[in-house]
Amino acid sequence: MIYGERIRLRALEEEDLPLFVRWLNDPEVRQGLVIYLPLSHTEEKKWFTGLAQRPADERPLMIEIRQGEGWLPIGDIGLQAIEWRARSAEVGILIGEKSYWGQGYGSEAMRLMLKHAFDTLNLNRVFLRVYAHNPRAIRAYEKVGFVHEGRMRQARYHAGEYFDVLLMSVLRSEWQAA
């Protein structure tokens, strides 16, 4: 487990899959994500089976918050496309339980993942892509220290419109200075 103040990150289990199916079939949740088609349990199971083939450092982790004596899963976070020579990786996050949006859990999970990326994996750069029409996500990333570094114009097509995709990153030196 990777423990933060209010959350912990743990490995994903097959029993978590129904949660993902529920979260990812919610159009409001999906709006900020690449996925745009309804998702079946069978497809989700296939995705989960495929995770075992990925490098261990690129497997997503469940985000859990304290609930009474136990822990409640509310989303997941993970690194991908790790380039060990450049020591760079992309991060992705999903808080699927909408009732927990806007309570600081996303930014706390991101801080914890950055600490893991820099202090455990010894990476130098963590970047992400976020849709320009996702102000909650952008604000959460800015709070954590992500810097705007680029804009891919009209790179996203959603609900009949084109949207820009923003690139944001944090360098290890910036993280340490903060």
Ligand SMILES: CC(C)(COP(=O)(O)OP(=O)(O)OC[C@H]1O[C@@H](n2cnc3c(N)ncnc32)[C@H](O)[C@@H]1OP(=O)(O)O)[C@@H](O)C(=O)NCCC(=O)NCCS
């Ligand atoms: C994006 C996401 C991870 C953020 O997590 P979160 O726990 O909701 O975010 P936080 O509470 O840490 O921070 C959100 C910030 O955005 C602000 N915010 C919320 N709605 C906003 C809006 N419409 N405009 C501007 N700021 C907004 C909040 O007030 C908060 O800032 P504050 O702490 O200064 O008040 C989460 O909402 C989520 O997973 N959404 C669905 C999937 C998704 O979009 N993933 C991201 C893909 S790049």
